[in-house]
Amino acid sequence: GQQLNQSPQSMFIQEGEDVSMNCTSSSIFNTWLWYKQEPGEGPVLLIALYKAGELTSNGRLTAQFGITRKDSFLNISASIPSDVGIYFCAGQKDSGYALNFGKGTSLLVTP
Amino acid sequence: DGGITQSPKYLFRKEGQNVTLSCEQNLNHDAMYWYRQDPGQGLRLIYYSQIVNDFQKGDIAEGYSVSREKKESFPLTVTSAQKNPTAFYLCASRADGNTIYFGEGSWLTVV
Numbered sequence: 001g002q003q004l005n006q007s008p009q010s011m012f013i014q015e016g017e018d019v020s021m022n023c024t025s026s027s028i029f030n031t032w033l034w035y036k037q038e039p040g041e042g043p044v045l046l047i048a049l050y051k052a053g054e055l056t057s058n059g060r061l062t063a064q065f066g067i068t069r070k071d072s073f074l075n076i077s078a079s080i081p082s083d084v085g086i087y088f089c090a091g092q093k094d095s096g097y098a099l100n101f102g103k104g105t106s107l108l109v110t111p
Numbered sequence: 112d113g114g115i116t117q118s119p120k121y122l123f124r125k126e127g128q129n130v131t132l133s134c135e136q137n138l139n140h141d142a143m144y145w146y147r148q149d150p151g152q153g154l155r156l157i158y159y160s161q162i163v164n165d166f167q168k169g170d171i172a173e174g175y176s177v178s179r180e181k182k183e184s185f186p187l188t189v190t191s192a193q194k195n196p197t198a199f200y201l202c203a204s205r206a207d208g209n210t211i212y213f214g215e216g217s218w219l220t221v222v
Contacts, residue, residue, distance in 0.1 A: 098144055101155075
């Protein structure tokens with residue numbers, strides 16, 4: 001399966017700053033998902049997007065499904081130290097296919 | 112408690128041995144997946160199963176085997192043919208629609 005292009009690879013920011021990361025693909029996807037993974041744990045679903053152009057929020061997190069269906073972004077506003085982790089994007093063509101993952105964005109937040 | 116349970120959390124394998132990682136879910140999900148995670152590599156698909164008694168190879172199936180005799184269970188065997196098995200292994204299952212949920216992962220180390 002195709003691996004998605006996720007950027008940036010890592011971010012080191014101060015508490016209170018906003019964060020933006022994105023994911024692009026050469027293929028069209030019908031679903032975009034964003035996960036957060038903490039060390040030694042499985043990824044936890046943050047936001048699921050099912051429709052091109054969809055903008056969805058979950059607390060301080062906002063994600064959008066790109067109009068072309070080939071990209072998605074995730075924003076985190078007013079970051080806090082517990083936002084630390086690796087954020088993965090994942091795309092899926094149809095329900096019969098497995099997810100394709102980006103390589104992750106490692107986020108570090110200093111108090 | 113509903114969820115995906117992986118066991119053991121930590122496993123050590125001697126070279127030449129087969130080992131089996133357990134994955135159980137009580138979410139009544141039809142589809143289940145196994146991913147492998149290496150540092151900086153994101154998640155790579157090993158095998159997936161859309162329904163009982165059926166499974167498909169993913170991107171890196173060589174050296175692995177699975178079975179799906181029950182809806183709730185999708186064990187992964189890492190065989191001696193897998194030359195570099197040290198990794199973090201993640202099991203997942205899919206709800207109706209395209210949302211995929213993960214277990215907490217299993218660490219496998221070759222000694």
